[in-house]
Amino acid sequence: MPEVTAFAPGHPSWAELASPDPEGSGRFYRALFGWYSYTLTVGDLGEYEIFTLGDVQGPEVAGMQALADDSGTASWTCYFRTDDIPATLAAVRDAGGLETMEPTDVADLGRMALCSDPDGADFALWYPYNLKGAGVVDEPSAMLWVELASRDIERARRFYGQVFGWRAVDRDYYDTVYTDWKVGDWAVAGMVSMEELWPPGHPPHWTPFFWVSDCDASTARAADLGGRVRIPPTDIKPCRFAIVTDPTGARLGLVTPTTDVQAERSRP
Structure with a gap:
């Protein structure tokens, strides 16, 4: 964009x-x-x-x-x-x-x-002031999405709705319910429930996702560079994504959106 x-x-x-x-x-x-x-x-x-x-x-x-x-x-x-x-x-x-x-x-x-x-x-x-934020988003090698992993999705819906005015919309992206948060018609963030796949002590957290042209190749590249693959490349309706941690343990997402999502996110 x-x-x-x-x-x-x-x-x-x-x-x-x-x-x-x-x-x-x-x-x-x-x-x-x-x-x-x-x-x-x-x-x-x-x-x-x-x-x-x-x-x-x-x-x-x-x-x-x-x-x-x-x-x-x-x-x-x-x-x-x-x-x-x-x-x-x-x-x-x-x-x-x-x-x-x-x-x-x-x-x-x-x-x-x-x-x-x-x-x-x-x-x-x-x-x-002089830095509006990212100078570019929603294109390869830039941030595309942010996602909250929460243990209490109903409380999170109330909290972020009250703080930012977000409207929660449920989607069937995974084998469980996924929440899109919207401002007007624009999806600004997502939320996934921390269920049995997460270690009991793992805290709720936000994760940024960065657009990559080839999710599989970028995930392999991250591992070659010393990162660890937490969720291997996986297909869901809007994209193919993976979760990795960098060599210091910081968590991030890699995502290759579908053609339809690319067209949607290319809007100004």
Whole structure:
């Protein structure tokens, strides 16, 4: 699709990796997706890596920073656009979620806050200054989708509906019910129930999915680069997808959408 000029409130706008080994993670993602990157110094937050598509001057696709301390876990965080961070944080608290990091300016890029939903799944809010979010989405090597794995899908439906105004629509994508969340007619995110296939102690979480031209080849490439395959390439109605973890353990999805979905997601 054309490069993004703005994101509407409630839409996923950015994905950010927290890594214990930024240098190694950078090599992995550059090799897997063909990304380039450059480093910014962002005040008290230190160095921040911006991944780009095409070349180092290309549109931004994701960010990366080092884990704040050794006790943290490597992970991707999904950011959602808001026009009013204090109001959205109030909605998070009213709906039973938590504010886990108070609003913070990220240099001149934007203002962010970290939250968790009532089941403990982390996500972030983004109010843009000079970085609207991803410069391109819904094309190969860029983010296509974000998905919540939840142990209480009814509570999650209530929470995200209250916070972002999302409308839940059930789909038969898997052998169980899958939830699409919509803003108007546009599907902005999905949700899958954490049933018996998940380890008992595995926490609820958000996962970003990146478009790849060949799911099988990209999954094999991720394994060759030191990642682990958690769900092998699998066909469902809208796509062929796989779940992998990178060499540091951060979880992400690889997805090759069907022709119909490609046409739908190519709309501005």
